[in-house]
Amino acid sequence: MQEKGTISIHTENIFPIIKKFLYSDNEIFLRELVSNAVDATQKIKRLASLGQYNGEVGEPLVEVSFDETAKTITISDNGLGMTADEIKKYINQIAFSGATEFMEKFKEANDANEIIGRFGLGFYSAFMVADQVEIQTLSYQDGAEPARWICDGSTEFEISEGSRTTRGTDIILHVNAESEEFLDKSRLQQILDKYAKFLPVPIKFGERTDSVPDGEDEEGKPKYMDVQSDNIINETNPIWTKAPSELKDEDYLSFYKELYPFSEDPLFWIHLNVDYPFNLTGVLYFPKVKNDFDFQRNKIKLFSRQVFITDEVKDIVPEFLMLLHGVIDSPDIPLNVSRSFLQADSNVKKINTYITRKVADKLNDLFKADRKAYEEKWNDIGLFVKYGYVSDEKFSEKAKDFVLLTNTAKETFTLNEYKEKVEPVQTDKDGQLVYIYTNDPDKQDTFIQSAGKKGYDVLLMNSPIDNHFVSHLEQKLEKTSLKRVDADVADKLIKKDDAPATVLTDEQVTQVKAVFEKAITKPNYKVELESLNPEELPVTVTMDEFMRRMKDMAAMGGGGGMGFYGNFPDSYKVVVNGNHKLITRILETGDEATQSQLAKQAFDLALLSQGLLTGAELTEFVNRSVNLI
Numbered sequence: 001m002q003e004k005g006t007i008s009i010h011t012e013n014i015f016p017i018i019k020k021f022l023y024s025d026n027e028i029f030l031r032e033l034v035s036n037a038v039d040a041t042q043k044i045k046r047l048a049s050l051g052q053y054n055g056e057v058g059e060p061l062v063e064v065s066f067d068e069t070a071k072t073i074t075i076s077d078n079g080l081g082m083t084a085d086e087i088k089k090y091i092n093q094i095a096f097s098g099a100t101e102f103m104e105k106f107k108e109a110n111d112a113n114e115i116i117g118r119f120g121l122g123f124y125s126a127f128m129v130a131d132q133v134e135i136q137t138l139s140y141q142d143g144a145e146p147a148r149w150i151c152d153g154s155t156e157f158e159i160s161e162g163s164r165t166t167r168g169t170d171i172i173l174h175v176n177a178e179s180e181e182f183l184d185k186s187r188l189q190q191i192l193d194k195y196a197k198f199l200p201v202p203i204k205f206g207e208r209t210d211s212v213p214d215g216e217d218e219e220g221k222p223k224y225m226d227v228q229s230d231n232i233i234n235e236t237n238p239i240w241t242k243a244p245s246e247l248k249d250e251d252y253l254s255f256y257k258e259l260y261p262f263s264e265d266p267l268f269w270i271h272l273n274v275d276y277p278f279n280l281t282g283v284l285y286f287p288k289v290k291n292d293f294d295f296q297r298n299k300i301k302l303f304s305r306q307v308f309i310t311d312e313v314k315d316i317v318p319e320f321l322m323l324l325h326g327v328i329d330s331p332d333i334p335l336n337v338s339r340s341f342l343q344a345d346s347n348v349k350k351i352n353t354y355i356t357r358k359v360a361d362k363l364n365d366l367f368k369a370d371r372k373a374y375e376e377k378w379n380d381i382g383l384f385v386k387y388g389y390v391s392d393e394k395f396s397e398k399a400k401d402f403v404l405l406t407n408t409a410k411e412t413f414t415l416n417e418y419k420e421k422v423e424p425v426q427t428d429k430d431g432q433l434v435y436i437y438t439n440d441p442d443k444q445d446t447f448i449q450s451a452g453k454k455g456y457d458v459l460l461m462n463s464p465i466d467n468h469f470v471s472h473l474e475q476k477l478e479k480t481s482l483k484r485v486d487a488d489v490a491d492k493l494i495k496k497d498d499a500p501a502t503v504l505t506d507e508q509v510t511q512v513k514a515v516f517e518k519a520i521t522k523p524n525y526k527v528e529l530e531s532l533n534p535e536e537l538p539v540t541v542t543m544d545e546f547m548r549r550m551k552d553m554a555a556m557g558g559g560g561g562m563g564f565y566g567n568f569p570d571s572y573k574v575v576v577n578g579n580h581k582l583i584t585r586i587l588e589t590g591d592e593a594t595q596s597q598l599a600k601q602a603f604d605l606a607l608l609s610q611g612l613l614t615g616a617e618l619t620e621f622v623n624r625s626v627n628l629i
């Protein structure tokens with residue numbers, strides 16, 4: 001048997017194009033060829049179970065080997081093999097409808113995966129690294145002859161009698177000059193670790209030597225001997241393929257350690273297992289999250305039938321769950337995913353929804369089953385529960401029952417509990433609930449104390465997500481607004497009817513205002529007299545809640561015209577408590593210098609309590625204080 005022919009595509013120069021285009025991620029040739037080999041061993045098993053093959057199936061095995069001198073890499077399997085006719089059918093007729101279509105489409109393709117996936121060019125990825133590709137194969141079929149196919153990457157091929165004596169296939173790559181990096185043990189090991197670590201069929205790569213006990217020597221000491229065995233690089237039954245009932249916590253933890261050797265133990269995990277309307281298995285872990293968003297991204301590995309595809313799961317896993325670790329395996333996601341595919345695929349959207357639901361259910365279960373343990377974990381999970389609450393409508397719907405609020409006394413509440421707690425005291429005269437929060441309990445301590453005196457509770461909102469969380473709460477909660485504790489003096493944070501009456505006449509108000517305006521030389525500080533509780537501080541410096549939020553958003557790069565606010569200088573309100581006895585003192589001294597000194601001192605004290613007094617102003621304050629005592 002000897003036959004020469006032309007591969008049936010119409011465009012002569014297609015290989016150079018494939019080669020050039022695919023060059024960037026050429027390591028995937030190994031993934032493609034090993035996957036084909038695995039498929040071949042699984043197919044023979046299936047044929048046997050269907051009664052279409054009566055021979056010995058044996059233990060499936062795929063072997064990857066290389067020869068530095070001959071410059072070859074060989075992928076061998078004991079799968080179903082191919083007859084010469086099958087080679088012609090499956091290998092020669094490239095599995096796409098026509099070269100014209102390919103030529104048309106490749107222009108818009110974004111990456112190699114996209115081309116391979118769309119046109120079924122798995123086998124041909126071999127030409128990314130090889131000048132010449134050879135197949136030696138023997139089919140399982142009765143009376144089959146071994147066949148050999150060789151092709152140099154042009155459209156010319158040759159089929160002849162092969163030399164294989166056992167059922168299965170060898171794919172021999174004659175590695176090209178640019179790809180010699182692959183003729184290296186550790187490089188190949190690395191690629192296999194990446195893509196083949198959890199394949200369902202044993203993958204052999206070289207041999208390993210183990211030292212095993214071998215009785216005792218004359219002196220009674222234990223003896224050891226070296227035993228050679230196949231170096232199997234993969235775990236054929238990783239935990240996500242097993243039923244949760246078969247697994248113990250240790251199994252999940254040790255798998256986690258295997259995936260992320262240097263990480264702390266995860267907080268908990270979710271075993272995913274669904275077969276309708278799409279097929280998906282996996283284990284997602286909740287890591288200990290520090291307050292750094294990006295650092296731990298891309299920790300979820302995506303598999304398709306145990307073949308690693310990518311760790312960029314952006315479109316499959318909801319954005320807010322990108323901090324999770326673990327694996328997802330779905331045969332409904334093709335081996336060669338590309339970004340444009342993922343975005344368009346309806347299964348992907350369903351998977352996304354499913355994962356969101358599972359995560360929400362798990363959190364809800366944890367919360368219900370052991371609230372104390374849940375609260376202890378809140379430090380770590382709070383970040384993504386809040387992230388999910390603000391960014392994902394479906395999640396938010398469920399999370400409203402287990403998202404927690406923490407106050408400055410470190411007590412935690414659900415949204416409902418908190419509402420009940422503060423409703424009696426923190427409802428304003430129009431029936432609007434006002435939640436008060438701090439984002440910096442040290443800096444805002446004076447304000448927190450004042451709010452406390454009025455019986456107000458202060459929430460802690462000092463994580464990176466809290467800016468968004470606050471706005472979102474305001475949208476979600478009925479008749480509720482949130483104010484930072486320093487947005488106004490405590491008396492005015494929540495508008496009530498019982499404001500203390502002013503003791504000053506209009507004329508006195510004007511007089512005091514003038515004193516302060518003269519004493520305060522800083523720009524953008526606007527003086528206002530208010531009639532507050534006499535116990536309150538004589539002067540308080542505040543920044544309007546709305547203005548501050550706009551500026552915060554502008555600082556975080558928020559779009560929608562926020563940049564406009566960023567250009568405003570900070571502007572503050574200087575609230576002078578007209579009912580404080582200091583004001584009476586100011587009015588009583590006729591001496592302008594003393595008036596100014598008292599006003600300055602009170603103003604600086606207000607700045608000082610908020611950490612706003614620094615540099616030369618601070619020195620001046622200290623000197624003035626020394627003079628006063």
Ligand SMILES: Nc1ncnc2c1ncn2[C@@H]1O[C@H](COP(=O)(O)OP(=O)(O)OP(=O)(O)O)[C@@H](O)[C@H]1O
Binds near residue numbers: 079090091116119121
């Ligand atoms: N090791 C092998 N043993 C038996 N048949 C094989 C082997 N490798 C390839 N084949 C045959 O060649 C065909 C074409 O392989 P190729 O990798 O190009 O495409 P595919 O596996 O069908 O799709 P994909 O693009 O997903 O890899 C396979 O479907 C299979 O029939």
